[in-house]
Amino acid sequence: MTEERASLVFSSPPDGVDTVHEFLESVWSANPDVSELERMAFETALIELASNVIQHAGGSGGVTCVLSVTADETGLAASLADTADEGGIVLMGREMPDALSESGRGIPLIRALVDELRYERLDERNVWTITRARAH
Numbered sequence: 001m002t003e004e005r006a007s008l009v010f011s012s013p014p015d016g017v018d019t020v021h022e023f024l025e026s027v028w029s030a031n032p033d034v035s036e037l038e039r040m041a042f043e044t045a046l047i048e049l050a051s052n053v054i055q056h057a058g059g060s061g062g063v064t065c066v067l068s069v070t071a072d073e074t075g076l077a078a079s080l081a082d083t084a085d086e087g088g089i090v091l092m093g094r095e096m097p098d099a100l101s102e103s104g105r106g107i108p109l110i111r112a113l114v115d116e117l118r119y120e121r122l123d124e125r126n127v128w129t130i131t132r133a134r135a136h
Contacts, residue, residue, distance in 0.1 A: 003072040045113040057084025
């Protein structure tokens, strides 16, 4: 398998996480050797990330995102850049909230499903990166 890179530009509204799901279907079709477990974990993390961006960053003007996914023999990676304002984002030390909490599960869930979650602010965009090594 050689490295496969696919990209998607979407805006919310009108697009939502269904657009990301459909995009990932094409990624998996192009990479049939990615196991069901690897797909499920990576896709769940990426959908959670996209959902959080749409929910928390989509102010009155909405948000535009550029999503790139790379798959090769060693791993899966995604980069999601969004046009939202910079937020007070803290990735380190985030624990899963208690069972009665109504929010705060997104980042801990993503971190549990991937090997690396990074965030940085570049050129007036929030850039999120997730990576997951593939089993051999």
